[in-house]
Amino acid sequence: MKRSQPDQPDTSQATGLLSRCTPRHEWNADLASQWLQQRFGRPWKRADLLQALIVIQHHFGSVTPVAQQWLAHHCQTDRAEIRALIHFYHFLEEDDPLPLRIRFASNIIEQHQGLQALLEQLQHSVHQHARVSKTACIGLSDQGPAALVNGFPLTHLNARRIEAIAEKLQQQVPLQEWPAEWFRVEENVRVAGPLLSFHPDPGNFIPNIRARDPHAIINEIKTAGLRGRGGAGFPTGVKWEHCAATPAPQRYVVCNADEGEPGTFKDRVLLQRHADAVFCGMALCGHAIGARHGIVYLRGEYLFLFAPLQQRLQHWRTQQWLGDHFDIEIHLGAGAYVCGEETALLESVEGKRGIPRVKPPFPVQHGLFGMPTVVNNVETFAAAAWIAEQGADAFRQSGTPQSAGTHVHSVSGDCAKPGIYELPFGTPLDQLLTLCGATDCVLVQVGGPSGVMVDSSGFQQPLAHESMSPGGSIMVFDHSRAHLDIARNFTAFFKDESCGFCTPCRAGCQILQRDLQQPSHRIDTQALRQLAQLVNDTSHCGLGQTAGRPVLFWLDREHP
Amino acid sequence: MNEPVFWLDDKAIPFRDGQTVMTAVTAAGHYIPHLCHHPDLTPHGSCRLCIVQIDGRIRAACTTPAQANMKVTFDTTLLNQQRRQIVELLFAEGNHLCPSCEVSGNCQLQALAYDLGMTHSEFAPLYPQRETDGSHPDIFVDQDRCIFCELCTRSARELDQKNIFGISGRGSHTYLLAHSDSGKLGDTALTETDRAAHICPVGCLLPRNGNYQIPIGERLYDAQPIHIRGNHRPDDGEFTP
Amino acid sequence: MSARKLKVATCSLAGCFGCHMSFLDMDEQIVDLIELIEFDRSPLTDIKTIGACDIGLIEGGLCNDENVHVLQQFRQHCRILVAVGACAINGGVPALRNRFTVQECLEESYLHGVGVVEAQIPADPELPSLLPQVIPIQNVVKVDFFLPGCPPPATAFVEIIQAVRDNREPRLDYPMRRFD
Incomplete structure (x- = not known):
C-alpha cells in the first residue's frame, strides 16, 4: 500500500492545499484542522461549511460520518445539515472506500x-x-x-x-506522480480579438481607476452598452448603478465562474490567460459600487485553476493592488449546474444548498448575506476592464447597436478546429462555422442545452442578443448525428441538474427524460410537447424555464 | 382615498402595500389553488399550483407582490389544464396510494386533484423508493407522500422556533430530512403540540393517534371541494364534521 | 327506443374484483341498465373469449404477462376501453411491491415468509411470469376513459355506459371523482 497510515508521516503533506493528489482516506482531525487553517487563514464558521467540505472531500476522499460529526460539532449544527449539503453537491460523497x-x-x-x-x-x-x-x-x-x-x-x-x-x-501510483502531460489543458485560441489580446497592467490600472469618480465609471460602462456575457444580456452599467444606489453598510462583487452550460469553456480560457483582466474588472466594479469584498465562484470542475488563481491573488496582495480597499477570495463549487443561476450561486457562497431564490428582490437589492451584490460573468468583468482602459467609444466600434463589442465563443463538436473564437457581436453564424471548419454542418446548438438549436435555415442569423443570444457555447453536429440523441442527452442533463425545489422542473424533467428514452416510434409526441411546455412555462428559475427546450426543438424539427 | 386595486380576470381586488397576489385574493374571498402557501408562513413558491399570468408571463401568485392596476389572468383553459398537470406530476412522482392512506378525504393534494378534474395522471408513475421513519412517538413519517412543500420546515422554524425539518438531496433524489445527528425524527425536539406536527397537507407527517375516527366518505373534502373549504386539516381547529 | 344493446366485456387483472362488486351494487338501476347492455367476456358470464365489443371495462393493473395479453385482446376488440379503479389507473395496492425486485417478492412469499411450509418457488411453465413492476394499463394500451376510485361508485359505471350510448364524453361530477 502506498497510501499513508495514520501513525506514519503523511506523504500528502508534501502536496499543497487542493492540489492534484490521492486522498489519504483515514480520518485525522488534526490534519483536517491544518488543511482548513491553510484554506481559510482565519477561524471558520457555518457559512464556510461548503468550502470546508470541499477540502475534506479532496484530501480524505469522502466526508465520512466521523468527519461529519466533527464538522457538525465545529459549526454547532447537526449531522443532518452536513449531509444535506453532501447530498446536494455531486462532488461530495459520504463514504467512498476506493482510493x-x-x-x-x-x-x-x-x-x-x-x-x-x-x-x-x-x-x-x-x-x-x-x-x-x-x-x-x-x-x-x-x-x-x-x-x-x-x-x-x-x-x-x-x-x-x-x-x-x-x-x-x-x-496504486499516487495521483501527484502521474505524468503531467496527461493533465495538460490547452487554450486553443483560434481567433483573438480585442479582449483576448488584452493584458492590463494592474500596477497602472488599479491606481488609475481608484482615482476616478465611481459615477463616471458606471456611466462609461453604460455608454459602452456592455451587456452581461453569461447569456441573459442584462445591461451591466444599469446593474452596477442599481447596486450602488441601494443603501447598505456593505456591498459585494461576485464573479460567476460557474461555467456550467454544456459546451462552454471560454471563461476557463479567460481565467487561464487573462486572470488579471478579470480581477481588474472586479476591482473596477468594487470601486464603482462601493464594495470592499469580491468573490470568484469557481466551478468545482475548474479545481486545477484554484492554485494558480490563489497565487495570482497573493501576488496582487503583495503589490497592494488588493488590500483593505478591495480584496478577492475564491469560492469553489462542487458539481451543481444550478449554481450558475445567480441567486443559487449566492446561496452556495453562503455555504448552503444551491436553491434559486425568489426574485424580486434581485441581488442588486438583496444579494449575498442580504447585502446589495453585483453578480457578473467572467467575460463581463474582463470586458468592463477593457472599457475602463480603452474607452466606451472604442468598445462600440465593434458589434451591433444593441450588442456592443465582441463575444468569446467556445466551439466544439464536428468541426476541424474546435476552440475559442472571439468575434464581434452580429457576426453571422455561418461565418463562424466556416472559420472553425464545420464543412458538414447540419445542426448547431447555440448557447448550450438551455439555448437554441439551429438548422441550416438559421445559419445566416447574426450572433447577437437581438437575434439569438449566444451565451458562449457553440456545438456543431454533422449529418451522422441523430437529433433525438442530442435531445436525450440534454434532457438527461437537466434531470440530473434540477435542484428539486419546484414541482414542474423536479418531476417534469424526470418524466421527460424517461419518456424520451423509449424507442422513437413509441414516444407520444403530443404528450411530450405539452409536458415540455409546462416545464418551461411554470418552473421557478431559469434552469427549469429552459429545461423543456431540447425536447421542443427536436419535436419542432422532426414531428412538426 | 381609494384603496389601490389590481385585476383578477374581471374582478377588482383591493390590496395593501406588502401583500402578494395570493394574500390579497384570499382576503377578497376568492380561492387560488395552492399547496405550499400558508397564511402564517413566509411565501415559498415551490409547488407552482398558484400560477397566474401577468404581462404574458406565468408567475406564482404566492410570491408576486401586488401592484396597482396589474392585470392578473387566472381562469383560463390553459392555466387550469396546467394546474391539473402539476397535480398529476406530483401524483406520478411519489407513491400516492389513496385507498391505503389515512388522510384520504382530508388530503389537500387529493382535494385539488378532485377540484381540478383529474381522473388519472397522464404521466406514468415513477414509483420512487422512499424512506419511512417511525422513530417519533407521536408523528410517523412516510416520504412516499412527500410533495416537498416545506410547510413543516417553515412552520417549525417560524412558528415553533425549532430547527426540525429540512430538504436534502437534489432533483429526483430530493428528500425530507430530520435535523438530528441520527437523521431520525425521534431524536429531534419535535413535540406533538408543535404547529409543524399538524401542518402537512398530505399524509407524509402522520399523527399516530386519533386516526380513522371520521370514516372515509365523511371527511373534509368528501362533500365540498377545496375551493370552497379552503386548505385545512381536521386538526387545525376549523373543521366540524 | 329499440336500439341495439351495447356489448360490454369486463375483466379483473391485478385487481381484487372490488370494482366488479361495486358495478353490481347499483340496486334497482340494474333493471334499466340491463335494457341497455349485454355482456360478452366477463367473470359475470364466464365467457372466456372476447368478441367485438362496444365497451371494455378493465379492473386492475398489470402484474404479469398474462395480464398484458388479456389487455391487448380487450384493446383489439373494444371500441371504448375504460380503466376502472385505482389499480388499473396507477397500479394501486399491488404496486406496493414495486419497491422490491421480483426475486425478493418470490423469496418472501415462497421461501422465507411467515408460515411457509415446503418452501419452494413455483416454476411451472404454465404459470404467467411476473413483470418487473406492477404498472397501469395506460402504460401499454390507449385508454379512452378513466373511472377513478377504490372502488368507483356504481353511479359512475352507469354514467360511463350512458355516455357511450349517447356518444359523448362522460361527466364525472364531484361525488363520482373519488380516489378512495
Whole structure:
C-alpha cells in the first residue's frame, strides 16, 4: 500500500492545499484542522461549511460520518445539515472506500467522441481501485473525451491512454506522480480579438481607476452598452448603478465562474490567460459600487485553476493592488449546474444548498448575506476592464447597436478546429462555422442545452442578443448525428441538474427524460410537447424555464 | 382615498402595500389553488399550483407582490389544464396510494386533484423508493407522500422556533430530512403540540393517534371541494364534521 | 327506443374484483341498465373469449404477462376501453411491491415468509411470469376513459355506459371523482 497510515508521516503533506493528489482516506482531525487553517487563514464558521467540505472531500476522499460529526460539532449544527449539503453537491460523497474517483464528462460532444467505450474499458480494469462514473460537461469539449480524477482534468483520452491510466491505478501510483502531460489543458485560441489580446497592467490600472469618480465609471460602462456575457444580456452599467444606489453598510462583487452550460469553456480560457483582466474588472466594479469584498465562484470542475488563481491573488496582495480597499477570495463549487443561476450561486457562497431564490428582490437589492451584490460573468468583468482602459467609444466600434463589442465563443463538436473564437457581436453564424471548419454542418446548438438549436435555415442569423443570444457555447453536429440523441442527452442533463425545489422542473424533467428514452416510434409526441411546455412555462428559475427546450426543438424539427 | 386595486380576470381586488397576489385574493374571498402557501408562513413558491399570468408571463401568485392596476389572468383553459398537470406530476412522482392512506378525504393534494378534474395522471408513475421513519412517538413519517412543500420546515422554524425539518438531496433524489445527528425524527425536539406536527397537507407527517375516527366518505373534502373549504386539516381547529 | 344493446366485456387483472362488486351494487338501476347492455367476456358470464365489443371495462393493473395479453385482446376488440379503479389507473395496492425486485417478492412469499411450509418457488411453465413492476394499463394500451376510485361508485359505471350510448364524453361530477 502506498497510501499513508495514520501513525506514519503523511506523504500528502508534501502536496499543497487542493492540489492534484490521492486522498489519504483515514480520518485525522488534526490534519483536517491544518488543511482548513491553510484554506481559510482565519477561524471558520457555518457559512464556510461548503468550502470546508470541499477540502475534506479532496484530501480524505469522502466526508465520512466521523468527519461529519466533527464538522457538525465545529459549526454547532447537526449531522443532518452536513449531509444535506453532501447530498446536494455531486462532488461530495459520504463514504467512498476506493482510493480515487474518476468522472467522465458526458456532454453530447463527449458522447459522440466515444466516452461510453472508454468509460467501460476503465471500469472493467480498475473497479477495485477507482470508482468510475459520469458527470456533466467539464468545460473541455474542445479536447475531449475528458475526465476528472479527484477533481483534476485528464484530456484527450483514448484507448491507449485509458490503458496507461488503468496501469497507474492498479499499481496504486499516487495521483501527484502521474505524468503531467496527461493533465495538460490547452487554450486553443483560434481567433483573438480585442479582449483576448488584452493584458492590463494592474500596477497602472488599479491606481488609475481608484482615482476616478465611481459615477463616471458606471456611466462609461453604460455608454459602452456592455451587456452581461453569461447569456441573459442584462445591461451591466444599469446593474452596477442599481447596486450602488441601494443603501447598505456593505456591498459585494461576485464573479460567476460557474461555467456550467454544456459546451462552454471560454471563461476557463479567460481565467487561464487573462486572470488579471478579470480581477481588474472586479476591482473596477468594487470601486464603482462601493464594495470592499469580491468573490470568484469557481466551478468545482475548474479545481486545477484554484492554485494558480490563489497565487495570482497573493501576488496582487503583495503589490497592494488588493488590500483593505478591495480584496478577492475564491469560492469553489462542487458539481451543481444550478449554481450558475445567480441567486443559487449566492446561496452556495453562503455555504448552503444551491436553491434559486425568489426574485424580486434581485441581488442588486438583496444579494449575498442580504447585502446589495453585483453578480457578473467572467467575460463581463474582463470586458468592463477593457472599457475602463480603452474607452466606451472604442468598445462600440465593434458589434451591433444593441450588442456592443465582441463575444468569446467556445466551439466544439464536428468541426476541424474546435476552440475559442472571439468575434464581434452580429457576426453571422455561418461565418463562424466556416472559420472553425464545420464543412458538414447540419445542426448547431447555440448557447448550450438551455439555448437554441439551429438548422441550416438559421445559419445566416447574426450572433447577437437581438437575434439569438449566444451565451458562449457553440456545438456543431454533422449529418451522422441523430437529433433525438442530442435531445436525450440534454434532457438527461437537466434531470440530473434540477435542484428539486419546484414541482414542474423536479418531476417534469424526470418524466421527460424517461419518456424520451423509449424507442422513437413509441414516444407520444403530443404528450411530450405539452409536458415540455409546462416545464418551461411554470418552473421557478431559469434552469427549469429552459429545461423543456431540447425536447421542443427536436419535436419542432422532426414531428412538426 | 381609494384603496389601490389590481385585476383578477374581471374582478377588482383591493390590496395593501406588502401583500402578494395570493394574500390579497384570499382576503377578497376568492380561492387560488395552492399547496405550499400558508397564511402564517413566509411565501415559498415551490409547488407552482398558484400560477397566474401577468404581462404574458406565468408567475406564482404566492410570491408576486401586488401592484396597482396589474392585470392578473387566472381562469383560463390553459392555466387550469396546467394546474391539473402539476397535480398529476406530483401524483406520478411519489407513491400516492389513496385507498391505503389515512388522510384520504382530508388530503389537500387529493382535494385539488378532485377540484381540478383529474381522473388519472397522464404521466406514468415513477414509483420512487422512499424512506419511512417511525422513530417519533407521536408523528410517523412516510416520504412516499412527500410533495416537498416545506410547510413543516417553515412552520417549525417560524412558528415553533425549532430547527426540525429540512430538504436534502437534489432533483429526483430530493428528500425530507430530520435535523438530528441520527437523521431520525425521534431524536429531534419535535413535540406533538408543535404547529409543524399538524401542518402537512398530505399524509407524509402522520399523527399516530386519533386516526380513522371520521370514516372515509365523511371527511373534509368528501362533500365540498377545496375551493370552497379552503386548505385545512381536521386538526387545525376549523373543521366540524 | 329499440336500439341495439351495447356489448360490454369486463375483466379483473391485478385487481381484487372490488370494482366488479361495486358495478353490481347499483340496486334497482340494474333493471334499466340491463335494457341497455349485454355482456360478452366477463367473470359475470364466464365467457372466456372476447368478441367485438362496444365497451371494455378493465379492473386492475398489470402484474404479469398474462395480464398484458388479456389487455391487448380487450384493446383489439373494444371500441371504448375504460380503466376502472385505482389499480388499473396507477397500479394501486399491488404496486406496493414495486419497491422490491421480483426475486425478493418470490423469496418472501415462497421461501422465507411467515408460515411457509415446503418452501419452494413455483416454476411451472404454465404459470404467467411476473413483470418487473406492477404498472397501469395506460402504460401499454390507449385508454379512452378513466373511472377513478377504490372502488368507483356504481353511479359512475352507469354514467360511463350512458355516455357511450349517447356518444359523448362522460361527466364525472364531484361525488363520482373519488380516489378512495
